[in-house]
Amino acid sequence: MTSPVIITVAMTGSIPRTKDCPGLPVTTSQQIEETHKAFEAGATLAHIHVRNPDETPSSDPELFGIVQAGIQKHCPGMIVQFSTGGRGRDQAARGGMLSHRPDMASLATGSVNFPNGIYENPPDFVDGLASEMLKYDIKPEIEIFDLAMLYNAANLIEKGLLKAPAHVQFVMGIPNAMPARRSILEFLLSELKAVMPDATWTAAGVARYQLPVNEWTLELGGHVRT
Amino acid sequence: MTSPVIITVAMTGSIPRTKDCPGLPVTTSQQIEETHKAFEAGATLAHIHVRNPDETPSSDPELFGIVQAGIQKHCPGMIVQFSTGGRGRDQAARGGMLSHRPDMASLATGSVNFPNGIYENPPDFVDGLASEMLKYDIKPEIEIFDLAMLYNAANLIEKGLLKAPAHVQFVMGIPNAMPARRSILEFLLSELKAVMPDATWTAAGVARYQLPVNEWTLELGGHVRT
Numbered sequence A, B: 001m002t003s004p005v006i007i008t009v010a011m012t013g014s015i016p017r018t019k020d021c022p023g024l025p026v027t028t029s030q031q032i033e034e035t036h037k038a039f040e041a042g043a044t045l046a047h048i049h050v051r052n053p054d055e056t057p058s059s060d061p062e063l064f065g066i067v068q069a070g071i072q073k074h075c076p077g078m079i080v081q082f083s084t085g086g087r088g089r090d091q092a093a094r095g096g097m098l099s100h101r102p103d104m105a106s107l108a109t110g111s112v113n114f115p116n117g118i119y120e121n122p123p124d125f126v127d128g129l130a131s132e133m134l135k136y137d138i139k140p141e142i143e144i145f146d147l148a149m150l151y152n153a154a155n156l157i158e159k160g161l162l163k164a165p166a167h168v169q170f171v172m173g174i175p176n177a178m179p180a181r182r183s184i185l186e187f188l189l190s191e192l193k194a195v196m197p198d199a200t201w202t203a204a205g206v207a208r209y210q211l212p213v214n215e216w217t218l219e220l221g222g223h224v225r226t
């Protein structure tokens, strides 16, 4: 029983700056080139955040479009996934680049505390992003930062705002959100099976939890993400 | 092995209005009298919300003080617990009545979606309320509306902002927050045992989930709340 494992590369998140991490790709051409290297090393899905000139997280549709076009040109067949999350991005602008029709886009299905405030995804906003993704035929990666978001995703399917089978990612280890505990991941999987039995899944640990969560994910049969 | 079960009465939540529920006690004298009836019927803890003249949830310290004094007078020995939650209350005002030194006060340890928006309890706000409760020697009832809040409570103990043993209440069945599922309650209890082994607990189901959650709670050894 072997099925191919999808290896995701997320070159640039929302938080690090080049002063902390000099090799961080923050311009579109750096991001395209680093994604290309990961593609040649076997990554099959690129999770895209873009940055403003001051390196803060950006929602600029043009930047997303440039990175998308570069990856399509240099990395044939690679799945392009836009992030609709990211701290410090204005809520109304977070879905503005979906008209570029990436293959996938992230969709957090609820709100939770993050280290310095609330990661705000109120119900109407979630429904709105889900509708946009349906309209542009974009497959959501459902981002689960806390337990309730799992059932909220199942409710989106019931409301006709999300197509089954869904793909979910459990994100663990962000302070104030769901911690990185194997007991939690195992429970999430048993609940996933109960409420969205045909869903595919992956899990990501943040910072020092990246490797242990990858290990649990492989052991428990999920896809892996860097 | 018998230990007394605490029966909590919450006469008035944040949502119902007298137009939906004509018997709802919304004035302080109605609340005192209804609490007194519940006290005579065996309730030992009163969870207090107060209302503005238009019946919207209030943070007015004076109203809380009047209900507290009335209960102390009519219901000797009853535990008085103030709600710091409640939808539509201004964040800065939610702890303003703690100087009345109720026996207990509710403390939600994170943020989550509710039916019409985010129930906002950002990290600094949680720490601030916890500090006030320490200062006035008020025992918090930790309100858990989603999984991460459980670990956030354990972190408050580690930071010295919450005294062990903690008392937690799992709240289930609010749309967009943690649903009422026995599998979840059982998981919460095993995690509670792992991260706050000496904590006491109760669980509350909202609306039509009230009775099933009470039943699970009794079966699983918790305290019951109306």
Ligand SMILES: [Zn+2]
Residues within 6 Å of the ligand: A032, A033, A036, A074
């Ligand atoms: Zn290249």
Ligand SMILES: [Zn+2]
Residues within 6 Å of the ligand: A010, A013, A047, A049, A083, A085, A106
């Ligand atoms: Zn991301």
Ligand SMILES: [Zn+2]
Residues within 6 Å of the ligand: B032, B033, B036, B074
């Ligand atoms: Zn009386």
Ligand SMILES: [Zn+2]
Residues within 6 Å of the ligand: B010, B013, B047, B049, B083, B085, B106
């Ligand atoms: Zn309450």
